[in-house]
Amino acid sequence: MAIVEVRGLRKEFDEVVAVDGVDIRSEEGEFLVLLGPSGCGKTTLLRMIAGLEEPTEGQILLGDEEVNGLPPRARGAAMVFQSYALYPHMTVANNIAFPLKAQRTEPSERLEKVKWAAGLFGIEHLLNRRPRQLSGGERQRVALARALVREPSVFLLDEPLSNLDAKLRAAARDDLMEFQRRIGITTIYVTHDQVEAMGMGDRIAVMDHGKVRQLGTPEEVYHHPADTFVARFLGSPPMNLLEDEDFTFGFRPEHFLPEGVAPDENNRIPFTFFVSRIEYLGSERYLYGHITGHEETKVIAMLPATVTLPVTANRDHEFSVAQDQMRYFDRDQGVRIPPQPLRT
């Protein structure tokens, strides 16, 4: 088990800056998620930790030891790839045994460890098959077993669930979490899927344009976004962001509630909400429209199915947001600022 730390890490590919000064320090045994849109540098950051890319600047520390310049095999980090990258010409058993062979583990010990790793993921019955004879979920398990068999100090995962279909993904997420808790190994997990990030991460590093915009627990990044990028990137639908004279303010669709169902009527900021369209999604209703004074910006409200209050389209409704759920951001920089008096 080891702590992963990067200091002032930078990576340039010719003209493009993929990673632009990143500082992150994981906890011991933490499940840390790197979340961001494609091209934000999260995979490059992971590859630098693995040793597959050399940073242009900055330090990488595994277990408080600098590993810059060391080849991947000297770093003790294991990695699972998006495509799983199983060796197609080898059986599952040989795939899992490959890292052990590279370490020159004794054949008898190797056999035992392969069995142990296969047992961890319930794939003992597949040991004699070849990758092309396996389903997506099975391949993923083989990739995980191969990564874990040499008991690495750090576990790096690059979108390992993105090749699975939606149903399988939920189950695989559950398996992965359970297993990570059991082994307690420090894990860095790259994804662009906020549901995965929120559900799995002890902490999430939200990245954009090579920079970490915010590093915090799922609650922190969701409820207290550091800037408008994080506010917009997390949540589905995302946070409503509106411009006041000198600042931007925002609120989550689920906090935008009609008069009469909102708790604590006193500390609320009222808005007149013109509902132009209603989407009924079973467990909730999405209301699309705009609020008086901000006609140019689309606003979404999300009412859970427990709110049965009838709402009709093409009409004004009285809605409000609790004062402590309102977020304020600098208009130019986008960073969060203390509460401001609203003009409206």
Add this chain to the structure above:
Amino acid sequence: MTTRTRDRYLSDNPRFLAGVFMAPTIIYILALVGFPFVLAIIYAFTDITTGSPDLEFVGFDTFRAVLADPVFRRALANTFWFAVISNLFVVILATGLAELLTRDFKGKWFVRFLILLPWVAPVSLATITWLWTFDSIFSPIDWVLRQVGLISENMFWLGRPQLAMASVITVQVWRIAPLAAVIVMAGLTAIPNEINDAVAVDGAGPWRRLFQITIPLLAPIIAVAVLFGVILTISDMSVVFVLTRGGPTHSTQVLSTWAFFKGIEGGALGQGAAVALFLFPVLVGITAVVLRLARRREVL
């Protein structure tokens, strides 16, 4: 719909287009490969000579006559060893070259160009250059060796049986290795990057990667390269013809040159055809086996 309007859409018809596009190739193959091939099969069973072009069928007599000739047996053995030894070197060289050429370095395009040059140059022209390189008096190889002090008199590359064989093999390897390298390169670039990344993270060094991952994954494509190489060495006569004309004393004679000397220069068309056809079943066999192997080892 009238015929006239339908004709306007003729170029939209895939079957019509397929016929039009394939016709030149098919005509070319039938006229320049198929027709002579059928002719050769017919000739092989007759006693036809350039002097008397009457077709009189003699069954397998031509083959019996050909087989009885010790020169033929020598040529058969030579053909076999030329093909095996040249392609052994070709595979090793091509795999090395391909590994090198997929790396990034300065002036890569120029090195690629240089390496491909032997393949682009016309065989006979290139072989004539080699003829000079191996010349008994002016050979630059000898000159260098003499300057270094390794030899005191010339080697006579093409005049001694062993050296002549080595020379022919050298030229064949030089000629075929670029093609094989390009084929292997295509195979190398087809290996997903993530596989190589996984190998690195899994802790394998360069040698383990080469022998346990790269070469096994390349095996089907190397098989295809070998197939091309074997066919090219067995069917080629220009290198031997220009360099040694089969000499000294048939020590570099191969089936293709022997067929030419026997059938065209010697006039025994029937026997020449029999010599030329002798390896046809073998080549078909090799092709079938290699293609089967290549398909079976096909990966994901």
